[in-house]
Amino acid sequence: MTAKILLYILSGSALMYLLVILTFTVGWYKMKIFTASVRHFTTKISVVVAFRNESKNLENLLNSLCHQTYPEELLEIVLVNDHSEDNSLSVIQDFLNENKKCRINLIKANGNGKKKALHDGISKATGDLIVTTDADCTAHKNWLVKMASFFEQEMPLLILGPVVYSKEKGWLQKFFSMDFLSLVASGAGSSAAELPLMGNGANMAFEKAIFLEAGAEAQKQQYASGDDVFLIHYLTQKYGQHTVRFIKNKETIIQTTPPQNLKEFINQRARWGSKAKGYNLIWPIIVTFSVFIFNLLLVVSFVYGFITPWFWSVFVLFILLKFLVDLPLLKDFSEFTDKNKLMAYLFPFELIYPFYIFFVSVKGLFFSYNWKGRQVH
Secondary structure, three states: OOHHHHHHHHHHHHHHHHHHHHHHHHHHHHOOOOOOOOOOOOOOEEEEEEEOOOOOOHHHHHHHHHOOOOOHHHEEEEEEEOOOOOOHHHHHHHHHHHOOOOOEEEEEOOOOOHHHHHHHHHHHOOOOEEEEOOOOEEEOOOHHHHHHHHHHHHOOOEEEOOEEEOOOOHHHHHHHHHHHHHHHHHHHHHHHOOOOOOOOOOOEEEEHHHHHHHHHHHOOOOOOOOOOHHHHHHHHHHHOHHHEEEOOOHHHOEEEOOOOOHHHHHHHHHHHHHHHHHOOOHHHHHHHHHHHHHHHHHHHHHHHOOOOOOHHHHHHHHHHHHHHHHHHHHHHHHHHOOOHHHHHHHHHHHHHHHHHHHHHHHHHHHOOEEEOOEEEO
């Protein structure tokens, strides 16, 4: 491949990437802050959490859930134990002994894995609106009030909510947080553009009947991740792109813990990336292809610099272009989520990102990885 041909291909991929990110950005900027007007709620909510070996996080989660301002008589918490091997159950029991008014239904998962555990929990939940989060998360006290208000006012089939990492330590976790912020912002902007792409099960709400309807199809997807994304794609395909909505309200921001080390981060991202093999909608395929190809060609251009040194200037030029394309969305989203300080890491992040995305994509698509003590293929 000559330098001229590579430059043309890189330019074409950059244009595709620009159009994708521009779609996210326009969607995000046109989305209005949600203002709740519902005062008398009628929706019964079940918060469903599947957990495995989360003894260090469960107390914070339960404190967060049991101090919600949503009416107690309309709320239940369903915890699904996905075969934990630590003292998670003891932590829950101790919490219940001290918080007897908190309504918690603890069940044991029949199958293995988060997707099956969630299905078990949702099947046994008594609420009409299912809200999911993760065991390492905490929520604002008005989280469920805002989610229920959005559901009753806007009547979407599925609500996507914002999720951010909190209490990052060191530059490595700052990198993790910047990466996560970009994913959530992309999902939010894409949804607002009525092109639902992805969401995070740590902050999601949907009708129980809708989930059970989609469940049989979702369970066919044999991936360790994807209970959230495949549900989004199912509803988009069957009921239309307008039925999946993102809620833009600071009180709905869920905070979660960042990966503790590089290995955990790589395994998590590989798990997330592996589900791309199951995509069958054109927009998610276009986005995945565009992002991967552009970053792959950035890696190629860097390596090509060892043959043709001036191509390193091309690499830096396109990295700068990527930075300018990503900046408007990430800057505004970071302000919305109070993660402004992360913007200082954006340009260094852009230099590393192509190599990281190439490695994680290959690992997720073609190699096995470990997650929660289980080997995944």
